[in-house]
Amino acid sequence: MTMKMDQAALSAFMRRDFPQVADDFIIESVTPEELTVRLVVSEKHLRPGGTVSGPTMFGLADVALYLAIQARIGPVALAVTTNCSIDFLRKPAAGRDLVAVARLLKLGRVLAVGDVMLYSIGEPAPVARSGLTYSIPPVQG
Amino acid sequence: MTMKMDQAALSAFMRRDFPQVADDFIIESVTPEELTVRLVVSEKHLRPGGTVSGPTMFGLADVALYLAIQARIGPVALAVTTNCSIDFLRKPAAGRDLVAVARLLKLGRVLAVGDVMLYSIGEPAPVARSGLTYSIPPVQG
Amino acid sequence: MTMKMDQAALSAFMRRDFPQVADDFIIESVTPEELTVRLVVSEKHLRPGGTVSGPTMFGLADVALYLAIQARIGPVALAVTTNCSIDFLRKPAAGRDLVAVARLLKLGRVLAVGDVMLYSIGEPAPVARSGLTYSIPPVQG
Amino acid sequence: MTMKMDQAALSAFMRRDFPQVADDFIIESVTPEELTVRLVVSEKHLRPGGTVSGPTMFGLADVALYLAIQARIGPVALAVTTNCSIDFLRKPAAGRDLVAVARLLKLGRVLAVGDVMLYSIGEPAPVARSGLTYSIPPVQG
Numbered sequence: 001m002t003m004k005m006d007q008a009a010l011s012a013f014m015r016r017d018f019p020q021v022a023d024d025f026i027i028e029s030v031t032p033e034e035l036t037v038r039l040v041v042s043e044k045h046l047r048p049g050g051t052v053s054g055p056t057m058f059g060l061a062d063v064a065l066y067l068a069i070q071a072r073i074g075p076v077a078l079a080v081t082t083n084c085s086i087d088f089l090r091k092p093a094a095g096r097d098l099v100a101v102a103r104l105l106k107l108g109r110v111l112a113v114g115d116v117m118l119y120s121i122g123e124p125a126p127v128a129r130s131g132l133t134y135s136i137p138p139v140q141g
Numbered sequence: 142m143t144m145k146m147d148q149a150a151l152s153a154f155m156r157r158d159f160p161q162v163a164d165d166f167i168i169e170s171v172t173p174e175e176l177t178v179r180l181v182v183s184e185k186h187l188r189p190g191g192t193v194s195g196p197t198m199f200g201l202a203d204v205a206l207y208l209a210i211q212a213r214i215g216p217v218a219l220a221v222t223t224n225c226s227i228d229f230l231r232k233p234a235a236g237r238d239l240v241a242v243a244r245l246l247k248l249g250r251v252l253a254v255g256d257v258m259l260y261s262i263g264e265p266a267p268v269a270r271s272g273l274t275y276s277i278p279p280v281q282g
Numbered sequence: 283m284t285m286k287m288d289q290a291a292l293s294a295f296m297r298r299d300f301p302q303v304a305d306d307f308i309i310e311s312v313t314p315e316e317l318t319v320r321l322v323v324s325e326k327h328l329r330p331g332g333t334v335s336g337p338t339m340f341g342l343a344d345v346a347l348y349l350a351i352q353a354r355i356g357p358v359a360l361a362v363t364t365n366c367s368i369d370f371l372r373k374p375a376a377g378r379d380l381v382a383v384a385r386l387l388k389l390g391r392v393l394a395v396g397d398v399m400l401y402s403i404g405e406p407a408p409v410a411r412s413g414l415t416y417s418i419p420p421v422q423g
Numbered sequence: 424m425t426m427k428m429d430q431a432a433l434s435a436f437m438r439r440d441f442p443q444v445a446d447d448f449i450i451e452s453v454t455p456e457e458l459t460v461r462l463v464v465s466e467k468h469l470r471p472g473g474t475v476s477g478p479t480m481f482g483l484a485d486v487a488l489y490l491a492i493q494a495r496i497g498p499v500a501l502a503v504t505t506n507c508s509i510d511f512l513r514k515p516a517a518g519r520d521l522v523a524v525a526r527l528l529k530l531g532r533v534l535a536v537g538d539v540m541l542y543s544i545g546e547p548a549p550v551a552r553s554g555l556t557y558s559i560p561p562v563q564g
Contacts, residue, residue: 082393082395082415083365083367083415085365085367110392110393110417111364111392111393111417113364133364133365133415135392135393
């Protein structure tokens, strides 16, 4: 199980292909099985009341596993999210960044599956958990 | 099965409680079992390539069923999303608004469950389908 | 959107490939988009208390969409369930058969997605709803 | 975080309340956060081809988290499954028991949420992963 992009390569890939959101995410660590990414929470991520919104948490989980997959398959073929099931467990702590820990559980020929736990930085209890599936398009030769 | 808020009351409720996003959504119709809401797609909803982003579709499904529940329970107790499973079926058509059709399948004492289909306006094939669960907090007396 | 197996062909396919369970299921109708199948409930499907068990409901939803897919792709390639999200809405009525209505929402080259509603025969309110994804193996030439 | 039933009490609870299936399951370990249960695979759990069926895997995941919850809340109130999302990752190894590792991620007043990983005994790669939600009925006083 080798990686085609390490932390530096993944960060550059994100900056080049997703410039609009690249500043929101900091890749903290990556191994062939697990990737940790931090969401730098700002005004646009909040809903009334000051906690991080549901779509933002969904988006963080999606980005985390997407990056874990791209680390393994490289920057050419781009994984496409086909399914996400997410459980919202607790209200995120106000004024704290979120961190996502993504585990890649299967990387097949056409499908990749993993799960993601989301935490408010510094809190042991997760704020959400998620399982996601991606389809991996064939690389055009 | 009576409603506590009709289309006009729901629109006012959204404008008052969610002023940041109220302009994005137009409630098109509401009955006790089904609610249709349109997302007025703009730049902020798009991802690279020009199609509507995954978090935006998640957010639309979430808003649609939330409004369907609030129509039934009124504006006092606020439903909280506890689970969402979403399947992304097709890339949305570029430059088109999205419409969500939410069906309330169960409205219990503490839980509400429903499903939502998302369409690009004018296209018969859905771009996503979703099942969502909400917890309904007890009304403080 | 043509079908490769009609109701009679599907029933024969089930009897040949799944003889252990073929007697439990009656295919009631099939079109390119929707299939209805009835579970003949017997002792083995019940849990303590006399209502249909969760695994039985899961199995019925799975069979229903599986048959809807096979009706379209024919008896050669066999779809494999990759994901199921199921909401249990109400306790099934005791002593009644269950009926599943499966809708095929996407039939792609490698993935098929649909949803299934489960009912106690004669009751309008669904007992469960489910979204399922299948991978479709390449046909060996 | 204390437990109201330990391994011996849980096994007795299962034997008393679920006599039909109690022999199929062996509770291997239980802590306040995690429970491991083994499915003794027999003929009735298999599908054509000799591997464990989908409904059996669903049922194992469901039992595992159910027992993890009952260990914490005791044998009086009985948790009811409201949602399950399950990803099937690999075909289980033929002729091997399955083991489920359930983690309780949230135990609230009315809802409990957790995830479950399923393995063929002796294999490091999971055969399925699942997230489940249960409603916890109020204890009648």
